[in-house]
Every structure is written in C-alpha cells, then in structure tokens.
Amino acid sequence: MDSSPVCLDDFEEHAVRVLAQGPLGYFQTGADDEITLRENRRAFTRWKILPRVLRDVSSCDLSTTILGHRISFPVCVAPTGYQGDAHPDGEIATAQAAFEMNTCYTMSTMSSKSIEDVSSAAPAGLRFFQLYIFKQRDITKQLIRRAEKAGFNALVVTVDVPFLAKRRKDIRSKYTPSPQARTANFTHGLHDGPDGLHSHVAELIDPSLTWDDLTFFKSFTKMPVILKGILTAEDAKLAVQAGVAGIMVSNHGGRQLDTVPATIDVLAEVVAAVESKCEVYMDGGVRLGTDVFKALALGAKAVFIGRPVVYGLVYNGREGVKKVLQILRDELESSMALSGCANIAEIKSNLVRHLFMGKL
Ligand SMILES: Cc1cc2nc3c(=O)[nH]c(=O)nc-3n(C[C@H](O)[C@H](O)[C@H](O)COP(=O)(O)O)c2cc1C
Numbered sequence: 001m002d003s004s005p006v007c008l009d010d011f012e013e014h015a016v017r018v019l020a021q022g023p024l025g026y027f028q029t030g031a032d033d034e035i036t037l038r039e040n041r042r043a044f045t046r047w048k049i050l051p052r053v054l055r056d057v058s059s060c061d062l063s064t065t066i067l068g069h070r071i072s073f074p075v076c077v078a079p080t081g082y083q084g085d086a087h088p089d090g091e092i093a094t095a096q097a098a099f100e101m102n103t104c105y106t107m108s109t110m111s112s113k114s115i116e117d118v119s120s121a122a123p124a125g126l127r128f129f130q131l132y133i134f135k136q137r138d139i140t141k142q143l144i145r146r147a148e149k150a151g152f153n154a155l156v157v158t159v160d161v162p163f164l165a166k167r168r169k170d171i172r173s174k175y176t177p178s179p180q181a182r183t184a185n186f187t188h189g190l191h192d193g194p195d196g197l198h199s200h201v202a203e204l205i206d207p208s209l210t211w212d213d214l215t216f217f218k219s220f221t222k223m224p225v226i227l228k229g230i231l232t233a234e235d236a237k238l239a240v241q242a243g244v245a246g247i248m249v250s251n252h253g254g255r256q257l258d259t260v261p262a263t264i265d266v267l268a269e270v271v272a273a274v275e276s277k278c279e280v281y282m283d284g285g286v287r288l289g290t291d292v293f294k295a296l297a298l299g300a301k302a303v304f305i306g307r308p309v310v311y312g313l314v315y316n317g318r319e320g321v322k323k324v325l326q327i328l329r330d331e332l333e334s335s336m337a338l339s340g341c342a343n344i345a346e347i348k349s350n351l352v353r354h355l356f357m358g359k360l
C-alpha cells in the first residue's frame with residue numbers, strides 16, 4: 001500500500017510489510033487449520049442487505065448506548081494482548097484513540113502497559129477491563145480491585161481460553177512477547193518457556209473454572225460483568241441466570257477451538273435465547289460497515305474489533321487506531337443511508353436475509 005489506507009484490509013497489508021515474523025504471526029494467527037478464522041469473514045458475505053428507499057436519510061444518527069453509556073457509534077475496541085509488539089505506545093495509544101472517537105475501549109489482562117498507566121493516560125470515556133481468571137486467585141482479585149479503582153466501567157470475563165489452542169504460526173516462530181510488550185499488570189508467570197506463549201498460558205490460566213466460580217467473582221465486584229466467548233443459546237441462558245449484564249458472542253477471532261461457527265451465524269440464536277435480559281455484543285471478522293450493519297440487524301447492541309485495531313497501531317499509533325475506527329464509522333453511516341436507516345434503532349432484522357436460510 002503506497003497511499004493512505006481506504007479500507008481496513010489496507011492496514012493489515014501494511015502490517016504484513018513492516019512487522020517481523022513473530023509479532024505478525026501472533027496478530028494474524030488462528031487456531032489449527034484456521035477454518036473459523038476464514039469463516040468469520042466469509043459468513044458475512046452470505047448475509048445480504050435488503051435496502052429500503054425514500055426514507056429521508058439526509059442525516060444519520062449513529063450514536064447508541066452500551067450499559068447505559070452513550071457512545072458515538074456502535075464499533076468498539078476488543079481486548080488484544082501484547083500491543084507493545086505493535087507500537088511502543090501500545091494500549092495507551094489505543095485507549096486514547098477510543099476515547100477521542102467516543103467509543104468503548106477494552107483493555108486486555110495481558111497488556112503491555114499497566115492498568116494504572118492506561119487509566120491515567122485515558123482517564124475518561126467508556127472503558128472495560130478484560131479479565132482472565134488465573135490459578136492464583138490473589139492475582140485475579142488484585143486485577144479486579146485495580147480495574148475498579150482505576151474507574152473501569154465493566155469487567156469482561158473471557159471464558160473461551162481454558163487452554164491456549166494450537167496456533168501454528170506462534171509455534172513455528174516460538175513467539176514470545178518482546179521485552180517492551182510483556183505483561184505490565186503482574187510479574188508472575190513465564191514468558192520464555194520452551195514453547196513461548198503456550199507455557200506462559202498453561203502456567204497462569206485456571207482450566208478448572210465453572211459457573212460457580214463466576215458467581216463468586218461477580219459478587220466480588222460492583223462492576224457489571226460481561227461474558228466473552230459465548231457461542232450457544234444454552235450457555236447464553238446460563239449466563240443470564242448468573243446475572244451477567246452482557247454477553248460477547250465471540251470465538252476469539254478464530255484463535256481458540258477451530259471449526260466453531262462464524263459469530264455472525266450464531267448471533268441471532270444467542271439474542272433470542274437471552275430474551276432481552278442482557279445486552280449482546282459480537283466480535284469476529286468485522287471489517288466493513290456492512291458487516292457492522294448486519295450484526296446490528298441480527299440483534300447486536302455493538303460490535304468489537306480486534307486485529308484491525310492492532311494493525312492501526314502498527315500503521316501510526318494512536319492516529320492509526322483513530323483512522324481504523326473512523327473508516328468503519330463512515331462505512332456504517334454510508335450503509336445506513338443506502339439502506340434507508342436514519343438511526344441505529346431502524347436497523348432491524350427484516351433488512352437482512354441469509355443467502356441459504358431465507359428470510360429470518
Ligand atoms: C493478537 C490478538 C490478541 C488477543 N488477545 C486477547 C486477550 O488478551 N483477551 C481476550 O479476551 N481476547 C483476546 N483476543 C481476541 C479478541 O478480543 C477478539 O475476540 C478477536 O480479535 C475478534 O476478532 P477479529 O480480530 O477478527 O476482530 C485477541 C485477539 C488477537 C488477534
């Protein structure tokens with residue numbers, strides 16, 4: 001790419017040219033054959049938009065709310081670890097970009113900057129903290145306390161990583177975060193095990209976690225809890241019973257269990273299962289304004305993006321992330337205008353149809 005990026009894929013193309021194999025592989029990789037990774041994007045192409053006309057779209061209002069907080073448009077930042085391998089400013093740049101674009105930022109437990117540093121660099125705006133529940137419960141509780149003290153608005157508990165899946169690119173490169181990218185939130189755990197990230201995760205993560213543990217952690221914080229990594233109606237119902245405020249329909253960007261469905265294809269099922277008892281968000285393969293439109297039509301309150309934010313960081317730090325968000329915002333606005341929607345509430349399920357399944 002010689003000129004300024006015009007779509008999200010341009011940022012990845014740039015990253016491919018400038019990043020070293022280890023970090024590039026870590027950001028790009030999916031699990032195993034990367035079937036779900038590809039499917040996350042392909043599945044969007046099978047959903048078609050049925051536009052309405054003559055509906056006064058001279059101005060479109062993209063604003064919406066998440067857990068009662070108003071944001072300018074329903075595209076938010078998903079948690080991604082080790083952002084110091086994308087740009088020296090890492091999570092500080094990302095949090096500031098999200099704040100300046102007035103959307104929601106989610107900070108990963110595995111961040112290269114600390115909770116306190118990110119919080120003081122971006123003290124306002126809607127900020128979620130993503131939590132991995134560790135074997136060492138004291139570290140986990142400390143993380144919750146620190147996020148709460150720093151004013152984070154919600155806790156996003158990731159539940160699809162009892163173990164790290166087999167990610168071939170990482171195994172081949174023996175990826176381990178470089179010194180400027182290592183986790184800043186705690187010192188426990190190995191980064192330099194014989195198989196890089198894998199031994200690090202095996203050491204930290206608690207694979208014995210159950211719904212009962214979730215109830216305990218929920219009672220431990222005043223922050224609303226969102227569960228990230230739900231793909232079935234059954235688990236969505238259990239999440240509602242556990243009293244969560246939100247569900248993130250996610251397959252971890254195709255990085256965990258391979259061959260699970262694309263998130264866009266299970267979204268409507270999860271939305272129906274929760275019967276409006278909590279908010280539902282979605283991530284995975286969102287790269288176009290039309291993708292955002294389809295997810296909203298199928299019931300998502302907002303979408304989150306992972307890799308595009310990382311590639312925006314690689315492109316130009318905070319400004320790069322803002323550009324990624326701006327492009328997606330503009331594309332969503334255009335999709336809305338061209339399909340006859342003047343505001344987010346008008347994006348309804350009758351405006352999309354699945355190529356093979358017919359009308360919803
Ligand atoms: C490089 C990278 C690091 C990630 N790190 C985390 C993490 O620390 N915690 C988490 O819950 N999800 C993590 N994820 C998953 C994302 O939050 C999100 O689910 C996924 O990236 C969405 O798919 P997309 O990249 O196609 O937008 C990571 C994803 C990537 C690509």
Ligand SMILES: CCCCCCC(=O)C(=O)O
Binds near residue numbers: 081200201
């Ligand atoms: C302790 C879990 C580390 C996982 C690494 C971050 C992540 O979620 C990813 O997909 O990569």
